[in-house]
Amino acid sequence: MLRKLSIIAAVAGLMVGGQALAAGHPHKPKDVAWSFEGPFGKFDQAQLQRGYKVYREVCSACHSMTLVSFRNLGDKGGPFYSAEYKNSNDNPWVKAIAKDYEVADIDSETGDAIKRPATSADRFPAPFANEPAARANNGGALPPDMSLLAKARTGGPDYIYSLLTGYHEPPAGLKVGPGQHYNPYMPGDLTAAWSGPHDKVPAGGFIAMAAPLKDGLVTFDDGTKSTVDQQAKDVSAFLMWAAEPKLEERKKMGFVVILYLLLFSGLLYASYRKVWKNESH
Template sequence: MTFFKAAKMKKTLFVGAAVMAAAASGLAYAAGGGGTGNYKMEHVHWHFKGAMGTYDKAAAQRGYQVYREVCASCHALEHLSFRHLGDKGAPFYNPDFPNPNDNIIVKNFAADWQIEDIDSDTGDIIERPGVPADDFPDIYPNAAAAAGSNGGAIPPDLSVIVAARGGGADYLYNLLMAYDTPKPDYVELTPGLHYNPVFEGHKIAMANPLSDDLVEYADGTPATTKQMALDVTEFLAWSADPKLEQRKGAGLMTMVYLSLLALMLWLSYKRVWRDVEH
């Protein structure tokens, strides 16, 4: 086989493979399997991205309000205790209360939840208001109850969801924003499923949880759907990576230290070798 023939065959094979790949992705699209269909993903400029990123505290505080008033009826925060809200780098950190157990806001938030406990005198199961040391409670007694209340689908824990999903914060934000996308005719929904082109398979058991003015923000910010989606994502980005600010701060200190060390090494090298021909 001449070189030219081989090259031509390669080209034909390549074009053939490309056509097949395009056809396959078209089929997957038609089946609602891949991509985000007729929805265009929005890339948000998150405050916490980048080498020196920090969380937007006001946004994360509003995000907690959205979680508490909207998402918490179905989704738990398994990996969080109330006191974590008042840790350094957390949305409600207050330097006057280095110990978050003393933070008044955190205490109030905890007391707003009912926690199951055992009465130490009678041994009965009781409910009492939460304290900062308590974990966020489970929403359902077990997985069967969670599925039973949600048409067979289990609302996942949200505390690490931003880290657990490819696309992270952008995924969560767009998932919440994509509900208004018109449903193409070829997508058929069974009762209890909703069209959401960002969700894998495009059919989700969660109804659109947000609508304009669903909450009344404590800080007076207008509660548009977009604002709430941004804010709850900021809060859940923090809960998925609460040590981000400390880590980035330590990284900066390390860079400063290494730069100074390099400078001193260079100066001492100059000094040691100053009278030597080299």
């Protein structure tokens, strides 16, 4: 009898624990149709250009992208690639973009720390001098570097898009602390901040970043309507490109390798048939 009661209690505990765990999980990212999906997918250059503008005018105020060089913007498949400029360092759009930034350097004569206009060979500068400065300007939170964000987060660009468009008022019964913002797509456990039924804990978590986008915040040069949805899609695609700039080349190489293997397999089979055609098996 005691054994049966113990088993029942254990099962009940697992069920309650499972409910609490499920409640603490974020919503599954929205499924977005991206141009770069699939074996033959490619980046939409116009979208990448819009996404770069969103990053430049909104995200770069807090988020670094220190693994990306300005010249990468002009590489094949990049936002500002032009077949006219095989060497992306010569790309005039890339040069113009780089000049809008200043990077830290050392005066070769005096040894003093200076700031100079960036060149196409430089990497995107971080918005803060160091981690303590970044935390001090963001309520103690450290904004993640965006260079590989689309590959580092489960869901990739779908997750980034969902997070950026997922802000809304927290449900009644959820206590949101100072400097925190509720987002159902943010991983976390809201049990401690929830005063409602234990089996109704909201999905998602708290994030230090307030909703960064709003309609009309960025003006797109190609005339595309600048809605929150459009801005989120464009910057998510741009961050996917930043995380995997050679995606198109990798897909082409994969197709060539598969084609080669198919042809090679055919030749091997034909050779096998010819060599052993007069032999019994």
